[in-house]
Amino acid sequence: MLAAVLLFAVTVVVSLSTAGTAYVWYDNMISDLGDGACRVRGGRWICSPRHVLFNTGVSLTGVLLMAAGACLMRWWGRALAGSVVVMGAGLVATGVFPAGNTAGLHLAAVVLALVVPATGFLVSGIRPGTPWLRRRRATRVVLASVALVFAAVSRLPDGVVPRGAGELVIVGALLLALLVEAGCVLTRGSRAVDVSR
Numbered sequence: 001m002l003a004a005v006l007l008f009a010v011t012v013v014v015s016l017s018t019a020g021t022a023y024v025w026y027d028n029m030i031s032d033l034g035d036g037a038c039r040v041r042g043g044r045w046i047c048s049p050r051h052v053l054f055n056t057g058v059s060l061t062g063v064l065l066m067a068a069g070a071c072l073m074r075w076w077g078r079a080l081a082g083s084v085v086v087m088g089a090g091l092v093a094t095g096v097f098p099a100g101n102t103a104g105l106h107l108a109a110v111v112l113a114l115v116v117p118a119t120g121f122l123v124s125g126i127r128p129g130t131p132w133l134r135r136r137r138a139t140r141v142v143l144a145s146v147a148l149v150f151a152a153v154s155r156l157p158d159g160v161v162p163r164g165a166g167e168l169v170i171v172g173a174l175l176l177a178l179l180v181e182a183g184c185v186l187t188r189g190s191r192a193v194d195v196s197r
Contacts, residue, residue: 001064001065001068001072001084001178001181001182001185002179002182002186003064004061004062004064004065004068004088004178005061005175005178005179005182007057007060007061007064008057008058008061008175010057011053011054011057011058011061012030012033012054014050014053014057015033015048015050015051015053015054015057016033018048018049018050019049020047020049021033021047021048021049021050022038022045022046022047022048023048024044024164025164025165025168026162026164026165027044027162027163027164028044028046028164029099029163029164029167030164030167030168030171031058031094031098031099031106031110032044032046032048032099033048033050033051033054034048034051034054034055034058034094034095034098034099034100035047035048035051035098035099035100036048036051036052036098036100036101037100039100041099041100044164046100051098054095055094055095055096055098056095057095058091058092058094058095059091059092059094059095059096061088061091062087062088062089062090062091062092062093062094062095062113063088063092064088065084065085065087065088065091066084066085066088066089066092067088068084068088068182069081069082069083069084069085069086069087069088070085072084072185074130075130075132075185076124076129076130076132076133076181077124077128077129077130077133078129079120079123079124079127079129080120080121080123080124080129080133080140080181082120083116083117083119083120083121083123084117084120084178086112086116086117086120087112087113087114087116087117087174089112090109090110090111090112090113090114090116091109091113093105093106093108093109093112093113094106094109094110094113096109097109114147114151114170114171114174115148115151117174118144118147118148118151118170118173118174119144119148120144121140121141121143121144121147121174121177122140122141122144122145122148124137124140125137125138125139125140125141125144126141135184136180136181136184139177139180140177140181143173143174143176143177143180144173144177146169146170146173147169147170147173147174147177150166150167150169150170150173151166151170153166154166154167154170
């Protein structure tokens with residue numbers, strides 16, 4: 001899971017640092033970095049010379065998350081581990097169906113990648129499905145709630161929060177939640193089997 005987060009971070013940083021990339025943090029969506037054409041879309045200027053690298057990196061991140069979620073099913077239960085698997089599938093689809101070419105499919109993929117896992121983190125915080133999840137409940141509830149509130153606000157017309165900034169909050173909250181849980185797996189891994197029984 002840490003490899004997935006690292007790959008995603010490297011993919012975004014390399015895409016942003018490429019000459020000619022147009023990205024304004026409060027205006028552009030992260031997936032604008034996967035658009036293959038330089039143009040105005042949705043009222044914002046989009047240009048990403050490394051769009052192939054971005055889409056490939058996002059899809060590979062999704063594959064790693066799907067594998068991690070499947071491996072952690074016993075410890076994390078269906079709600080959390082299953083939502084991480086869905087998150088991975090959503091990221092794969094996000095990379096395969098860029099927003100500029102297939103807006104409807106891309107939006108569905110983003111819902112899978114962001115809203116479903118936020119819901120899974122929230123459910124696992126409210127009703128932990130395994131003994132492993134009884135710790136850090138409040139952290140999962142807070143981070144998931146932040147992500148879901150900003151996801152709802154982003155769909156409002158002329159939203160109070162710029163959509164690019166809102167998406168950064170959603171992604172940041174989910175990445176932090178993943179890092180917290182992954183860190184616990186690493187630090188308590190040797191005792192995980194006993195905890196999960």
